Amino acid sequence: MNAAATTTHTNCLRCGRTLHTAKSQAAGYGPTCARHIRNATVNLTDYKPHQITSARELITDAAIIPLRSVIFITVSTDGTETYKTAPTGCTCPAGLKGTRCYHQLAARLLLAA
Known part of the structure; x- marks a missing residue:
């Protein structure tokens, strides 16, 4: 960020x-x-420590903004791109490959709050 x-x-x-x-x-x-x-309590077992840190940083920096009930707009780490993110998917490169990204974790944390 x-x-x-x-x-x-x-x-x-x-x-x-x-x-x-x-x-x-x-x-x-x-x-x-x-x-x-x-x-907020979310099952973090599927996420790596750096993903957890990045998700919390995304929330702290207010770089995740609600778009609809479970869809968010998130900002990339370098701040040059935005992605549509939900707890189950993301349009970032990792999310498009089907892997869990820190954007998804940030969405889960916000929805659990």
Whole structure:
């Protein structure tokens, strides 16, 4: 993710409520939704440690945005491409090969929250 690019969000990316503090606006999530996401439990046995780290970073950077009920728009690691992601599939190169990617894990974590 590109740390130099900052985006201010006016609404929570999880629940849609208005964000009031600068910290919440920078994160893209209110304090309650951020806590729910941190505490979400998902079966991580099929994922490698670097995928788990990347999925949490994707959420922290607010680089996963809900499009429909279970479909998200996610940003690539270098920030140059976007993918449509669901808990069961993704349009990234790994997802197109049929393997599980960290984008899918991030979607699962957000839906479990």
